[in-house]
Amino acid sequence: MPVEAPPGDAPELEDTTEVATLGLEHQAERAKARQGFLLGLPTIVYLLIFFVAPLGFVVAYSFATRTSTGRTELRDFNLNAYARLGDDIIMTVAWRSLWMAVLATLICLVLAYPLAYFISTRSPAVRNMLLVAVMIPFWSNFLIRTYAWRVLLDSDGLVTQGLELLGLGDGRILFTSNAVILGLVYGYLPFMVLPLYAAIERVDWSLVEGARDLYASGWAAFRRVVWPLSRPGVIAGSMLVFVPSFGAYVTPAILGGNKEGLLGSYIVLQFLSARNGPVGSAVSVVVLGVMLVSTLIYFRAGGKNL
């Protein structure tokens, strides 16, 4: 990089040092920025090739033309695929995806909050142990764990038998929407617990004492102080559960038996079976849009970290 010469005519003697210093400062800043860019370069290139470019393809495909043989050709760009989005079948699948994702998120929140609260109020040693316990499921593959549920929920599986023994219905859950929600909650619960824990743990306990001192009952102190201050964690956790649930593929495929298909399954169906790339891409673009909006809402709500 060329060294910048002091501007204008030769300055007066007194000013020389200051001008020179400013120049050096500027150079140092530029060098720092360049260094940062170079360090990030490999990852930037990786993301461009494997993330941004494919995403571009999906967007391009959604406007592409489907030939009579089911091939997708990048010509005569049109909105035909988007026009199909209002079809009953797609709307049904979309609404089902939405309410299942919302329900899974709410159930996760209700289950995770007390647990996160409990963990964050333990001594540091116990806390770490419990956090590791929350993360243990990640040590085995998601697909395998989902298949394990299938075994448990099978007609002679432990859960089914147990429910029947207890006289709680015929216990047939597998291949129903309940099974899908169960699977989603099971799979994404840790993603709710961890940000909630981080948020609750950050709440200054003296604020609770302050509230109690100002005549707040334990419940009022929670509602007015702990809950609002842990809201970034609630939003982050909800995002982390809602977004993957909304586009879930594996869980509904394995536990829902494809009768209760969600958007993820529908997209796969379009690409592999219906051979309709443009419609599959258009649905993908819309799903991505929903997720993007959710993320923006999260940042708007003042969340700083995921």
Place this chain on the structure above:
Amino acid sequence: MNGTTNGQGPAVELAGVVKRFGDRSGTEVTAVDHIDLTVMDGEFFSLLGPSGCGKTTTLRMVAGLELPTAGSIRIHGEEMGLRPPNKRPVNTVFQSYALFPHMTVAANVGFGLEMRKVPASERKDLIDWAIDLVEMGSMAHRKPTQLSGGQQQRVALARALVNRPEVLLLDEPLGALDLKLRQQMQFELKNLQREVGITFVYVTHDQEEAVTMSDRIGVMHEGRLLQVDTPEAIYERPTTRFVADFIGQTNFLEATVASGEEVVLANGDRLRLSSDQPSGSSVAVTVRPERLTVHRRGEAPMDRHCVEGRVETVTYLGNAVVYGIGVDWMHLEVRCPATLAGDRRDVGDDVTVSFEPDHAAVVTG
């Protein structure tokens, strides 16, 4: 809760209060060790002591944030027992202020009123009153994070005072402020206390703060309450070596009790000073540096007690001169009003140090 009338009986009574904390290894730490204390209505009472002396724990037990291991705490005659903090007629100003970061100044101040279900119409007037009281009127709609330390401190004070508690507990509220602001706030706090007439129990490790503001001070050390008295009595007539040393500078002259009315200094001099210690027990006589006078050898007046020594150091402080005087059996510090250089003693001068027996006190420990 407007039960505050000046000088009508006890506001807070602690009787045999003990607090032990168990640590992980199972050993117990006694933070507060059998404290008996009565704070009177309308009084500005300070609990003074070094960090870890148990003063904050004592305050937290009155607030209900900790429960005593043993003993009884009464507020205006009512036994507090296991009552949770929200059911006690006290409010606390925390050292960290504990302002709610997600609420405005006005919402912070109104929190206690809201929790006690004071009607919104009344609430507004009370909030305005409290915010004006601490001169934060223009900041009512700011969030605590937008305020300076001193301003946060005022909000914390308003948030507690707005509830008109029977007793206000203050836990080192000025600790986080710089010196100048601290001195200003000391003055304002004292005025405020007079104005609202609420009993203040004030915890601090700063002896100057305690002396400046308090009606009475209780000095704590290692969980025990060593002495409870007016600032003047604590300063002039300390009963233990720790209290004498903790409150200001002092000199200790080792001594032995001869009888109830007389002590013998280590050099054999006898001094008429009363002590409640048995004869033969070793004590110390404490005299403040400013209560000592330096004379040329032999010029000391007869009615004062004298010790002979030699000037070792002379420190000029502007408004005072401090002499370090070596006596053969000890070292004394003398603080004199500054005189012109010609009138000062020099290093190496043989001098006599004198003091009035009234200005000395016998301390134990």
